[in-house]
Amino acid sequence: NAGVTQTPKFQVLKTGQSMTLQCAQDMNHEYMSWYRQDPGMGLRLIHYSVGAGITDQGEVPNGYNVSRSTTEDFPLRLLSAAPSQTSVYFCASSLMTGLEGGYTFGSGTRLTVV
């Protein structure tokens, strides 16, 4: 039982490049989400999904795309990286509403856009 696995752990991109941050969970959690963490701003929700085939925007969705083709995977795509997207990205999953236990977070991807 690996929990939530994020790859890569570190990435440096040039402005305008694209990339996909991978997230996979093996706990059969319906809910998955992406957050970015910036100093003094806490964790801000980018996109989330309540199940395969269903995604929705969070607080800061601009510049990011997601898809959810399976329960296990929830990749985050940066189509044209900008320096403002330099951040630490966390994927999290949980069982759905009404159940306790909170989120399980991955270990993060540290992204630098130069």
Next chain:
Amino acid sequence: QQQVKQSPQSLIVQKGGISIINCAYENTAFDYFPWYQQFPGKGPALLIAIRPDVSEKKEGRFTISFNKSAKQFSLHIMDSQPGDSATYFCAARSASGSRLTFGEGTQLTVNP
């Protein structure tokens, strides 16, 4: 718009002291209030959580106090230890879904 406001931004406590972190929220539809602990280079991990029908919850040295009328809740760490040094986030979840809204975070340092 920050729906959950957390203070202080940083906190330094001596070993054995009490650490107190405060959060305030605006949305009365929130129904679940967890606290997360994050060590450097790691993802946040659930520490303790409370529902608004309870005024206090204690787990070991960690206690959440909840004031529904004031829309405030706080984390108390008793007998703080150097191993408690981490970043702490409060959060709130809406009853209508699984989305968590996080506070800005508090960096706690416990000096030996």
